[in-house]
Amino acid sequence: MSEQAAGSATETGDRTTTGDESTVVDSPPPLRVTDLEKHFGGITAVDGVSFDVHEGTLTGLIGPNGAGKSTAFDCITGVYTPDAGTVEFNGEDITGLEPFEICNRGLVRTFQIARELEKMTVLENLMLAPAGQRGESLWQSVTPIARRGVAAEERELRERVWETLEFFEIDHLAASYAGTLSGGQRKLLELSRALMTDPDVVLLDEPLAGVNPSLEKKLLERIHDLREEGYTFLLVEHDMDVIMTHCERVIVMHQGRKLAEGTPAEITSNERVIDAYLGGEV
Ligand SMILES: Nc1ncnc2c1ncn2[C@@H]1O[C@H](COP(=O)(O)OP(=O)(O)OP(=O)(O)O)[C@@H](O)[C@H]1O
Ligand SMILES: [Mg+2]
Secondary structure, three states: OHHHHHHOEOOOOEEEEOOOOOOEEEEOOOEEEEEEEEEEOOEEEEEEEEEEEOOOOEEEEEOOOOOOHHHHHHHHOOOOOOOEEEEEEOOEEOOOOOHHHHHHHOEEEOOOOOOOOOOOEHHHHHHHOOOOOOOOOOOOOOOOHHHOOHHHHHHHHHHHHHHHHHHOOOHHHOOOEHHHOOHHHHHHHHHHHHHHOOOOEEEEEOOOOOOOHHHHHHHHHHHHHHHHOOOEEEEEOOOHHHHHHHOOEEEEEEOOEEEEEEOHHHHHOOHHHHHHHHHHHO
C-alpha cells in the first residue's frame, strides 16, 4: 500500500490519469518547497531546503533537535516569511502570504505546543476555528453559503463541530475547558481544530509528543482514515518506529539542511543519516 502510494509520484509532480485512461498528465504536487532559507541573526535555521509532498501521502519530516523542522513549517505556513526560496501549494506560489490566507487555500498546520484557547470549552474552540467551505471533503457543505441564512449556517457549523468531535472521540469532552485536558486530549483538539478548516494538506508538528499509547493509536488511526479520504500529511515526529511504520516517504533534516529523502527502508540504510542522526537506534 505504501509503496503503491509512493510509486505514483514522479520527480516533477503527481501523475494523474484523466477520464481518457490513455492520457497521463503531470500535475504539481500539493506542496513544493524550493531552496527555503530562514535566518535568525547569526543562526541559519533552514538552509536551502527543497522537497515535494505528494498527494495522499503521509510523509515524515525527521531530524535531531534544532534541525529546523518547526522553522520550515513556520515558513511554509506563513508564520515566518522565508529569507529565500519558495513555497508552492497546488502549483501556486504562496511564499510570504499571511497564515490565514494559506489556511484558506487549504494548507493548515498544528503546533508543537498546542495553541488551543484554554479558557474556552472544547466545543467553543472548534466553533471558533475558521470553518472551511471549500467543497468536497469529509464534511462537504451542499448548499452555497450565500443561499443559507445565518441560523442555518450556525446549525451547519454546529453539526460539523459535533461530527469532528465524534470522529476524534472527544465529544464527551465538549463542555470541558481546554485548559483542563490532558496532553493527549489537547493534541486531539489541536488536530480537530485544524480539520475544521477543511484542508487539503495538514502539517503536523509532533502531534504524538506527550500522548499516551492508546490515544497515540487512536490519533494514528484517524490520520490513516483521513488519508483514505484524500488528505495529505507532513508529519514531524521523533519516534522512529512511528515514522518507519506509518510513512511512505521520509525527509531528513540536519543542521538546517536536507540530509536525505526516500522510503523508510532507504532512510534506515542511508549511511549519512545513520552517522548524523539515527546512530545506535538502527
Ligand atoms: N525565533 C527564533 N529565534 C532564534 N532562533 C530560533 C528561533 N526559532 C528557532 N530558532 C533556532 O533555529 C534552529 C532550528 O530550530 P527549530 O525549532 O526549527 O528546530 P526543530 O527541528 O523543530 O527542533 P525540535 O525537534 O527540538 O523541535 C535552532 O537552532 C533554534 O534554536
Ligand atoms: Mg520543532
